[in-house]
Amino acid sequence: MSKSKVVKDLMIDVFEYPHVPYWFTISQVIKIIKVSFVSSKKYPEPLAILVFDEKYNLMGTIVLKDILSGLEPRFMRPTEKAQAYIQEEAELSIIWDTLFNTESKKLAEKPVSEIMVPAKYFVEPDDSITKAAYLMIHHDLVLLPVLENKKKFVGLIRLVEIFDEISNAILKE
């Protein structure tokens, strides 16, 4: 790609997204999503929450799907039996529907540390766009933290901006 743009040229401010400590519950995070995104009609891509520890170290991220996953009662998960193959019965979701008020509401009091996607992968400000793209493709991520010297959290890079940059390069005559 020409002009060799690097991660720091495309990264966004960490304060574009809500920050929560890992001990916040799923229901608290749901309220935050309503206030920070839904009511202000901001729908960034992805719609994510950043999870930090007591010392403001990034621990992980949460997107809407992770919240739904956290609210799914345990028995909905396919069990792994040694001989039989895993059966997925979407029809069983009717049981989730009836138990929503009891089971899911209880599960909503879990801390978000139990549902977040741990921040295992990251890029540095001077890394290439293609490195960020590689990590996103191979690890199915839409958001990557940008860390300076592997420690200081200086920004976020998203799939949308990466896509924008790469697609411009492709379409250029």
Added chain:
Amino acid sequence: MELLELIDRQNHRKLYVQLYDIIKKKIEDKEWSVGFRIPIEQELCKVFNVSRSTVRSAILELVRQGYLTRQQGRGTFVSKKVISDKLTMFTTFGELMLDEGIDFSTDVLAQTIMMPVDDLSDKLNISGDKHIIYIKRLRKVDYTPILIQETYIPFHICPPILEEDVQKNSLFELLEKKHGIHLTGVRNYFDVKYLNADEGMLLDSSESSPALVLTQHFFSGETQIMYMRSIKKPGRFELLIEFEKKDR
């Protein structure tokens, strides 16, 4: 005028606060002495490369704080700072205890950022989508834990607090002396509560034992800059809040 101090646009702090600090420093360092007529708005805009409204906001705040005075038709001048006639308050745990020569220590249990959940946005008078700095400290005297303090400061009020050493320093000192944010008022609420399991563990007391809860709302002018909640178990030490009236 030399462009000695530049406005840092990458800095989170509002531009007018940065300009306020720069001009305040010029006055405190006596670079602009008492009676000096400061440059007109237009010139300040040009030199610092900021908008007119930024200059106006900074000047307004300096006038409010007593560093500058406006004279109709003649300009804005550096004035002799007058100490306000209000009551000053001493509530920092450290300041109180040190007076009596008691040895205390602090554990910083948390210094991070969160969003205002539950009724925190009302308590801080900010919107729910603003980030807040959360600091949790455990104060001990002779290694006995006696006070849990949770402090909430909207991030935009003073971003550097996130990285300050709050184990050794008092937040009031940091805000006032290092970051130029003047505490002008406080509202204190007192109540009694029964400790929950976590609080009991921290304070080395049994769950459901009674404790004093002091909640404080701190203001700088009209803006609420901090909300602090302190939980103290019954015991050897008393919390002191002292008021002192300063004469002109």
